[in-house]
Amino acid sequence: MTNDDSSQITERKRGSGVKLVYDLLRDEILDLKLVPGSAIDEVQLAARFGMSRTPIREALVRLAGEGLIETLPNRSTMVSNIDFLGMPAYFDALVLMYRVTTRLAAQHHRADDLLIIRERQAEFSAAVAAQDALAMIATNADFHSAIAAAGRNAYYANFFDRLLGEGRRMLRLYYQSYEDRLPARYVDEHEEIIAAVEARDVTEADRLGKAHGEQIVEQIGRLLTRNDRLDIDL
């Protein structure tokens, strides 16, 4: 069981609590362990983590800042719903960022960037081999995040990270249904991207980034049109 919460009330370092709660909650939201629309109770979380409501609250504020939870004034805070109506806009932004970050990585990457990128790709590849859907999704996001970091534009990288986070939830929907269908293809595409980046072939990097993004978008779109009975309310 991954969700074993026999939380021993261990001594925590001052200030580490917020990050702990934030990271865990963020992961649970992005992995859809916390269903969109479900309520979040502060006191319950406080009990679960063995701490006061204050640090919990701070973590929630940060999550709200990223749009991962929504907080009705004076009333319950809940996990944000996936904005299906906004998906065209999302995909538009995502593909553009795929292009821009890959292109910039080809231009500005340094030697050690490639090491990190290859590491992420190895992790992704391992997750695919292990058929671990959750790990695939997370490591895929990490891979592209590393590409963005190599592009040396913090503004794009931040924005892209946010998009990838939101994307994790949609990909989770995807892999819930089609489980281990064609991720091998993504491994190959990642390899191509790495090659283009290493060769500093900006045009090719741009093309591959665009193709990779549109690929994913198309897959998700196909899922949503074929299997539109989701256990999540719009």
Added chain:
Amino acid sequence: MTNDDSSQITERKRGSGVKLVYDLLRDEILDLKLVPGSAIDEVQLAARFGMSRTPIREALVRLAGEGLIETLPNRSTMVSNIDFLGMPAYFDALVLMYRVTTRLAAQHHRADDLLIIRERQAEFSAAVAAQDALAMIATNADFHSAIAAAGRNAYYANFFDRLLGEGRRMLRLYYQSYEDRLPARYVDEHEEIIAAVEARDVTEADRLGKAHGEQIVEQIGRLLTRNDRLDIDL
């Protein structure tokens, strides 16, 4: 003294305090009333606003989430420094967003969007006429934010808003030196943009957005190379 804080301790509605502090602090940061690098004291703010540290803290957490303040663990939190080293990256992102949002506005705007955009343009024009530098900067950002909103892509709009916010600080530096130099030109350019958006001329909107962005970038660049003795530490 602009900072006259004879704050009468008036009754506030529950939950309004955070927004109050957040908005005011954000404005003060973006207008450079709070100097980058200067320390922020929670108890002082609490006294100033006549409330407890808790809502102050929440406002600070949100500001930190947007990168407007930085918080050293256990030690003072301070207004974020302007990242001059990252300026090329910033300008790159800014110009791209000028293009994308203007282009999308031309595609997707609706009738009432234009009303709002014209309103913002009127406010900007008024600020220029009144030679009110701070108002010029703020209303200029509002104008482009309205354009982005008309583009109907919340992801771009959010990102662009963040960039424009950061830009307000740099523009503030600009107008501190060159005061009321050539904003009239911007008014005209805004009018051209409005016309292109209204005509749904995507190509022209893209071109104008790009030109407008590069214009501003060039201005700031010229300032920084000519007058590099800033009263702000890197």
Added chain:
DNA sequence: TGTATTTTTTTTGTCGACAAAGAAAATGGA
């Protein structure tokens, strides 16, 4: 039985207080 009103419950927003973590100041020794 159905609806309006009151009461209770639940959950958030705010507060004051205290402990921890550094930084600054004070002390002591050479």
Added chain:
DNA sequence: TCCATTTTCTTTGTCGACAAAAAAAATACA
């Protein structure tokens, strides 16, 4: 006088408690 160590001071991080708001339940009335 200079440096190391201890002490004080400042500022944050966390806590438990209480009040406000809204929802849910209970009550009263037709």
